[in-house]
Amino acid sequence: MKKLTPAEITAKSVEISKCFTGFSTHNLASYYLSNTTATGDAARLAVCMRNNNEILTEENLAGICTGIKVDYRLAISQTIPLFEDLGWLKVKKIGRKLDKILETLPPTEDILTTLGKNWEENGPTEVEAGSLSALSELSVRPYSSDAIQSELNISNENFGTMLDYGEQARYFGRFTSMENQKETVWTPLYWAKNPEKVESFLAKQTEQNLQKIGELVTKIKEYPGIPIDFIEKDDVKYVNSGIYHGFFPSIRISNRSQVSHDYIFSARPQFDVNKDADIFEKARMIVGCIRHGQYHAEITKIKYPRSILNALRNDHMGAHSYADVQYAILALNRIVRFETEGSGFIKVRWIDSPENNLAADVADLLFQQQEVLATTEEELHVQKVLVQGIYNSSSEQRRLTLAEDISAKDEFNKLMEILSGVRL
Numbered sequence: 191m192k193k194l195t196p197a198e199i200t201a202k203s204v205e206i207s208k209c210f211t212g213f214s215t216h217n218l219a220s221y222y223l224s225n226t227t228a229t230g231d232a233a234r235l236a237v238c239m240r241n242n243n244e245i246l247t248e249e250n251l252a253g254i255c256t257g258i259k260v261d262y263r264l265a266i267s268q269t270i271p272l273f274e275d276l277g278w279l280k281v282k283k284i285g286r287k288l289d290k291i292l293e294t295l296p297p298t299e300d301i302l303t304t305l306g307k308n309w310e311e312n313g314p315t316e317v318e319a320g321s322l323s324a325l326s327e328l329s330v331r332p333y334s335s336d337a338i339q340s341e342l343n344i345s346n347e348n349f350g351t352m353l354d355y356g357e358q359a360r361y362f363g364r365f366t367s368m369e370n371q372k373e374t375v376w377t378p379l380y381w382a383k384n385p386e387k388v389e390s391f392l393a394k395q396t397e398q399n400l401q402k403i404g405e406l407v408t409k410i411k412e413y414p415g416i417p418i419d420f421i422e423k424d425d426v427k428y429v430n431s432g433i434y435h436g437f438f439p440s441i442r443i444s445n446r447s448q449v450s451h452d453y454i455f456s457a458r459p460q461f462d463v464n465k466d467a468d469i470f471e472k473a474r475m476i477v478g479c480i481r482h483g484q485y486h487a488e489i490t491k492i493k494y495p496r497s498i499l500n501a502l503r504n505d506h507m508g509a510h511s512y513a514d515v516q517y518a519i520l521a522l523n524r525i526v527r528f529e530t531e532g533s534g535f536i537k538v539r540w541i542d543s544p545e546n547n548l549a550a551d552v553a554d555l556l557f558q559q560q561e562v563l564a565t566t567e568e569e570l571h572v573q574k575v576l577v578q579g580i581y582n583s584s585s586e587q588r589r590l591t592l593a594e595d596i597s598a599k600d601e602f603n604k605l606m607e608i609l610s611g612v613r614l
Contacts, residue, residue, distance in 0.1 A: 191323055191341045196306025197299060201561040202322040203230035203309060205379065205459050209359040211259045219355055222317040229309045231260045232269045233301060236278070240295040248288040276304060299560055320344045320352045325361060325377060329457075330411075331404035332376035332392050334367070365389055369396045382460035384436040391435035402428055403437075411456045414556040415441070415477040417485050418452040429454060439471075441478030443486075446515055451486050453478040458562065470562075472549035475519050476502075477556050483516050496557050502526070502540060503550040509535035525549065 194202065206223065207230025220227075238254050239246065251270075255262040260269075266288065273279040273295075280292040295301065314322075320342045327333065327341065339349045353375065356362025361379045366372070376392060378385040395403065406428055410416055418440075421429050432438035439455045455477075458470045480499060483492040489512050492498050501507050513528065513536040520526045520538075525546050529537040540546070555562045 191327060194306075194322060194326055196304070196310065197302035197561045198326060199306035199309050199322060200229055200233050200302040202325050203227070203305075204233050205230070205325060206321060206359070206361060207231050207234070208459075209361045209379065222315050222351060223321065223355065225309055225312045225314050226318045226322065228264070228268065229305050231264070232272065233305050234258055235260055235265060235269055236273065236295055236301045236305075237298060239291075239293050240298070240301070246291040246293065248291075251288070251291065272308070298555075302561055316344055316348045317352045317355070320348065321356060324352065324356075324375070325379075328362070328375060328377040329380055330407045331400050332365075332374050334370075334372040334374050335364070336372070338375050363389070365393050368393050379459045380457040381436060387436050391431070391437055399428070403432065406432075407456050410438070410454050412559060414455050414559070415453040415474070415481040417481060418454055419485070421454070439474060441474050441519070443478060443482045443516070443519060445486065445488055451482060453481045455556075469548070470552060472523060472525060472545065473552035473556060475523060475525065476549060476553040479517050479520055480553075480557075483512075487516065488512060496554060499550065499554055499557065502538065503547070505540050507538045509537045511535055513538050 203226045207227040210219070210223070210227055235254065235258070238258055239251075251265065252262050254260075255265050270279065270281065270288075270291070274281055278293065278295045280294070281288060282290045282292075296304075323342055324338055327338065333341070335353075339346075342349070344352065353362055353364070357364070361377055363376050363378045363385075365374055365376065367374045374393070376389065378389065381388040392400070402425065406421070406425060413420075418426065418429060429438060433440050433452070433454070437457065439457060441453045441455075442450050443453070444450045453474075455474050460469075476499065477495075480492060480495045480502075483498065484495055485491070489510075498507075507513070509531045511534050514521075517526055517528075517538055521528055524541055527539045527541060529539060531537055552562055
């Protein structure tokens with residue numbers, strides 16, 4: 191099992207911490223996973239505060255915390271002091287009361303790396319270390335319970351605790367393999383839109399097929415939006431089956447002759463209440479359109495994808511006769527609009543909105559093969575509010591859902607052991 195980089199540690203911490211939103215953790219979960227949830231919440235808060243171009247007040251901070259469902263008291267007592275120590279914030283106080291915050295937060299990749307190192311220095315529990323490593327492995331392919339426990343080198347007790355929390359917070363799941371009748375662990379988190387269909391697909395696979403699917407996921411992660419033409423001939427059947435069952439997201443673009451080309455992606459976590467929502471879909475559309483110009487354009491092929499993305503989002507695209515074909519899906523989804531110029535040339539105009547700009551940011555990270563923080567509509571909502579420069583606590587804040595309790599099966603006994611010092 192590969193060792194996670196600090197950036198990967200933070201990205202997985204974000205995924206787990208977001209899964210605990212709406213759950214009460216006033217129990218042993220707050221011990222076993224406190225380092226991880228704190229790291230994930232810190233990363234989410236940092237990304238929402240970054241590049242605000244305004245001096246934040248304590249009320250602004252409270253609004254951000256409420257919007258992304260991060261505990262404000264912990265943010266004030268733990269996260270903000272950590273950011274100060276890291277040199278990311280300058281805080282002005284009046285007495286003991288926070289008055290103003292000036293942020294100098296670094297790029298997202300530096301945030302991820304620094305917070306991941308901090309997670310390691312804080313001494314993660316075996317449950318935390320196992321949870322992050324397992325989530326990373328399971329995002330590629332499922333494993334039998336015996337195999338994943340062996341890979342993690344984790345005790346039976348902590349493995350059970352890890353799965354209990356993960357299943358209740360819905361980042362781990364279990365099914366019985368139809369091939370070998372073994373209990374198998376997977377993560378429904380990456381396929382929240384159609385978990386039943388994906389689980390049924392995975393349950394039917396042989397170990398050999400799962401190994402091949404895992405290899406393909408790794409290849410696609412290394413080159414998001416890879417044309418299906420680049421997949422080995424013998425492997426195309428696995429990709430097509432994965433697309434059909436919702437395991438592999440894909441973008442299809444047709445040329446003037448109605449010849450279609452598929453651009454394949456690995457799945458990303460989904461957290462929105464509306465399971466049909468997918469915050470990454472617009473980013474995949476952008477990447478797919480640029481990949482189409484890179485490999486299948488009928489006139490001039492793209493050499494530098496990120497340069498084209500930069501020109502696209504900054505409205506610097508030159509008029510082109512193929513633009514209405516290559517970027518048709520973006521126009522249909524209100525990411526760009528077209529203007530007709532002389533002699534059949536089409537000018538592509540970027541539609542400036544928080545949703546589109548976030549999609550462009552994610553697309554740029556995909557082109558760079560960097561970690562992408564999972565995002566929800568709620569966090570996008572907070573970013574909209576920051577762009578507007580106001581936060582109305584009565585009309586803009588979102589109501590927190592009633593928290594559910596989350597606990598491990600033998601948590602009561604464990605709690606009694608801790609309190610009494612006697613094993614029951």
